[in-house]
Amino acid sequence: MLALRLARGAHPLVLLRRLLVAAASAGVGFLLLCTLGYAVGHPGESQAALTRLAWCVLPLAATVHFAVAVARTDPATRPRPGLSAIGLGPARLAAVAAASTAVSCTLGSMVALLVFLHLRGDLTGLPFDGASAELLGAGRPLPLAAALTLLAIVPVVASTTAALTLRPRRKAVLDDDPGTAEPAPAAPPGGLPWGVALVALGVAVETYASRGGTGGAAALPLPGGLGGGPVGVLAGWALTAVGLAVAGPGLTHLTGRLLQAFRPGVTRLLAGRALMDEARRIGRPLGVACAVASATIGATTLYGPGGAQPFGPLTGLGAALVMTCTTATLLTAALESRQTRVTTKDALLRLGASASMLRMAVGVRALALLAVFAPLTWAVAELAALPLR
Amino acid sequence: MVAPPDNDVLWARALHHSHNGSPALQGVSLGVREGEILAVSGPRGSGKTTLLRCLSGRLVPREGEVWFNSAPVHTMTSLQRERLRRDRFGWVGPQPDLVPELTAWENTALPLMLRGTSRRAAKSAALDWLERLDAGDCARLRPHALLQAQRQRVAIARALVTMPSLLFADEPTAPLHRADGAQVLRTLTAAARSHRITVLLATHDPDVAALADRTAHLLDGRRVNSVHLNGAEGRDACSLSV
Numbered sequence: 001m002l003a004l005r006l007a008r009g010a011h012p013l014v015l016l017r018r019l020l021v022a023a024a025s026a027g028v029g030f031l032l033l034c035t036l037g038y039a040v041g042h043p044g045e046s047q048a049a050l051t052r053l054a055w056c057v058l059p060l061a062a063t064v065h066f067a068v069a070v071a072r073t074d075p076a077t078r079p080r081p082g083l084s085a086i087g088l089g090p091a092r093l094a095a096v097a098a099a100s101t102a103v104s105c106t107l108g109s110m111v112a113l114l115v116f117l118h119l120r121g122d123l124t125g126l127p128f129d130g131a132s133a134e135l136l137g138a139g140r141p142l143p144l145a146a147a148l149t150l151l152a153i154v155p156v157v158a159s160t161t162a163a164l165t166l167r168p169r170r171k172a173v174l175d176d177d178p179g180t181a182e183p184a185p186a187a188p189p190g191g192l193p194w195g196v197a198l199v200a201l202g203v204a205v206e207t208y209a210s211r212g213g214t215g216g217a218a219a220l221p222l223p224g225g226l227g228g229g230p231v232g233v234l235a236g237w238a239l240t241a242v243g244l245a246v247a248g249p250g251l252t253h254l255t256g257r258l259l260q261a262f263r264p265g266v267t268r269l270l271a272g273r274a275l276m277d278e279a280r281r282i283g284r285p286l287g288v289a290c291a292v293a294s295a296t297i298g299a300t301t302l303y304g305p306g307g308a309q310p311f312g313p314l315t316g317l318g319a320a321l322v323m324t325c326t327t328a329t330l331l332t333a334a335l336e337s338r339q340t341r342v343t344t345k346d347a348l349l350r351l352g353a354s355a356s357m358l359r360m361a362v363g364v365r366a367l368a369l370l371a372v373f374a375p376l377t378w379a380v381a382e383l384a385a386l387p388l389r
Numbered sequence: 390m391v392a393p394p395d396n397d398v399l400w401a402r403a404l405h406h407s408h409n410g411s412p413a414l415q416g417v418s419l420g421v422r423e424g425e426i427l428a429v430s431g432p433r434g435s436g437k438t439t440l441l442r443c444l445s446g447r448l449v450p451r452e453g454e455v456w457f458n459s460a461p462v463h464t465m466t467s468l469q470r471e472r473l474r475r476d477r478f479g480w481v482g483p484q485p486d487l488v489p490e491l492t493a494w495e496n497t498a499l500p501l502m503l504r505g506t507s508r509r510a511a512k513s514a515a516l517d518w519l520e521r522l523d524a525g526d527c528a529r530l531r532p533h534a535l536l537q538a539q540r541q542r543v544a545i546a547r548a549l550v551t552m553p554s555l556l557f558a559d560e561p562t563a564p565l566h567r568a569d570g571a572q573v574l575r576t577l578t579a580a581a582r583s584h585r586i587t588v589l590l591a592t593h594d595p596d597v598a599a600l601a602d603r604t605a606h607l608l609d610g611r612r613v614n615s616v617h618l619n620g621a622e623g624r625d626a627c628s629l630s631v
Contacts, residue, residue, distance in 0.1 A: 184533040185489065273490035347486040350447075351500050351547070352475025383515040 007271035010076060017070045018104045020328055024063040026115070027321045031056050032150040033116040034314055040140045046154025048198045059318045060154065062325035065288065067105060067158040068165050071097040071337060077166065090168035098163035105155035113151060160168040185277050187225040188253050195247020195287070199240050203383050206236025210387040233387075237298070240384050244377075248287020253279035255372045259364070267357060270348075271364040278337045286369065290377045292326045297381035397456075398423040399555060400588050404443055404453035406436075411440040411578065414450065414611040421555075423469040426578055426588040428601035436610040437591035442559045444589065445471035445478050457555070479548035479556040479586075481577075483563040485540040487532040487547075493539075494528040495520060497546045505553070522576050538569035545577050552584060559591045574600060 010018075031190045033058060039049035071077060077097035122142075209232020253276050262270025275282070296319070345358060397420040406414040413436045421427050429437050442448040444455055446462045447470075457477070462469040462470065468469030474480070487496045492626045496596050497515035502508065524542040535543065541561065548556055561577065571615050581588045590601055598604045606613050 185531070263508055265508065266499065269491070269495065269502075270488075277490045282437070344488050344490075347488060348499075350474075350480060350486070351503060352471065353503050354471070357503070 005083030010074075014074060014076075017073070017332065018100065020061075021067045021070050021101070021104040021158075022108035022111070024059075024066055024325050024328075025105040026111040026318060026323060027108075028056065028059045028063045029109040030116055031059060031314060031318055031321070032153065033112060033147060034149055036142065036146055037116070037120065040142065042286060051321060055318065058100050059321040059325070061156070062156045062292075062329075063154060064161050065285070066325040066329045066332070067101050068162050069285065069329045069336070070104075071101050071162040071166060073332050073336045074100065076100070094163050094166040094168065095337045096097075097166050098159040101162040101223070102155045102159035105158045109151040109154060113147070118231050146374040153306070186280055186316050189249035189279050189283065190277070191246040192250025192254065193243075195243045198246060199380060202236045202239030202241075202243055203380075204236075205235050206257075206384060207387040209236060236323065237295060240380060241295060244286040244291040244294065244380060245284065246280030248281045248285075248290065249283030251372060251376075252283035252286060255368050256365075258281075259368050266353075267361050267364060270358075271361040271368070274315045274341065274361070275365050275368070281340075282333055282369075284372060285333040287324045289330045290373050290380075292322055293376045294381035294384065296323060297378065301381070301385045310377060396422055398458060399444060399589075400454075400456045401440075401444055402454045403439065404450045404455070406439055406443060406448065406452075406568045408439070413610050414443065414453075415609070416453075416456060417607070417612050418610070419444070419605055421587060421589060423587055424582075424585045425603060426581060426590060426601040427539045428598035428604040429591045429607060430593065430595070430598040430604050431607035432593055434609075435593075435607040437593075437607055438559050439610075440607065441559050441589060441591050445480060445555075445557045446473055455477060475500070476551075477554045478554035479551065481541075481545050481548045481556070481558045485532070485537075485544035487540055487543060489532050492529050492531050493524065493535065493543045496532070496543055497528075497550055500551045511601040514593070515546070518550045519543065521580060522546050523547075523572075537571060538565050541565060541569075541573055542576070545573065545580075549580055549584075553586060553589055556581060556586050556588045557591075558588060558595070560596075561590070562592075562597060571595075 032053075035049060035052045038052055039046070040103060042049065074097060077093045077100070079093060083093070084090070255278060256272045256275030256277075258272075259275060260269050299319075348358060349355070399419075399421040401417065401419045402420075404414045404417045405412075417436070417440055419440070421429075431437055431438060439448065442449045443453075444462075446455070446465065449463060453463070457473065460473075462473065465473065485494075488499065491499065492616035494512060494515045497519055498508075498511035501514060506514075516525065516528055516551065519528050519542075522542045522545060524539055524546060527539050527543070532540055532543075541564070545561065548558075562574055563565075565573060578588070580586070586601060588601075590597070592598055604613055
């Protein structure tokens, strides 16, 4: 109830973020239900149905990532001394955050179910009745328990992850006084060597695996086409993507370090140091976004319009979900970083820093990240696509 | 509009201000002479911080005038007030408010760098002031590695490094133990006197106010001659059944 009451009084932008989570959850729920529809419609092709289900993991992961990022930036779940004094401390607020996430995701799942039933032709009286009846396995009864289980996946996984991420660490509980406690910055992230190693390993595995294949796009069909492509190539892509995500924070930290090196002026100093401190918060979603972008560039090169296998509607929906969620997560992380730096910004303004100087520092930061990550993403995408051409 | 007396570096007349309807200042007038240390004393909630914020141009009073060196602060645009604060004023608050990602010397040098001073000159001035305030040892440490008293010293060094005409110190020793607080305050007043910096020191502690040349007492947003809080009044109130 408290989660709902807090949601009612929230800022429209906060509500919009939750609505986006609900929309993403609806998309994933719809994809899962489509998989179920396919399995019901094709009882003999269990392998293909399982492959479709496995591909749903990507949008699911992107949605959960986004839902957790939104829960972290939710002002209602930030520890407040007044609420802590009446017993609503960090632990209870984590529970509130989990409840809010569960509510948003359940709303999305409900919408997914309604849209699915409508497009299948089970609910009538609206336009596009049964528009995709064939695709969604109409005419056969839908197993209720299976549908509900699939629809419960997003709310359960997202709220559990949000609760685990926001659970109070012991130090945070002890340092309850924001006035005198100066939070120690996190240690510099050390994932860069691991990330580079994983990217290299991924490219190597992919090159090795693609030698035995028929070559070209046919060797790696997307879920719309289905079929057994070389597993090694997929594993290589996955390793490359994980490598980019792991390297993200370390690379962000390195970018910040380079930015503030060699006798910096005030703008470069503030921009670089802030980037070094925010490396974990910004770097991880940035790495994931780069991994998704590089995979998208690679896939577009191989399966672009006019290619042998154009995207199907469900593949398109899944890809759009993953891209939107990773971009939204990155923007939400940037927002979180901005929220945590409000006091610093106020202190700088009090010292006489002009607002334009602070904006320039933000711009320099963004440009530096773009200058490092854009070529990297392009290079990794080209390397990953090279053996498959 | 009446021009202020010539010998006052800062002059305020009949300041009124309220926070969302709650009255904070009710007709406060004040003159500060050049080079003096003026304590603004009063219990919590008496309007000390609001007065300092109005005088430093961070707040525009609802009514009344503020003049700094014959320039009307109350009619300035926000950009002019921002420039005035950057070029002529210094501020030390109850919390050090250091930039967490910068080291102590970088924090101290920041106001100079914001004014366009070269990095080398800003660094040398910052290290010099940190030495004077007994914080030279922690120049290369970041705020999280410093003790609260050291952080407050860095904040004072940051406020003094630009050699402001006027330093506003709002309860600068509030979060410190008495020994630390007394030492920090002694260094602050000694530095101000040796460089003829005018200081406005808000405090609720009579011992702190005793370090000043003059004291202006505030009570419930009004200037009074002295503040005597009667402890027995609270006891009477306790006998009421609520």
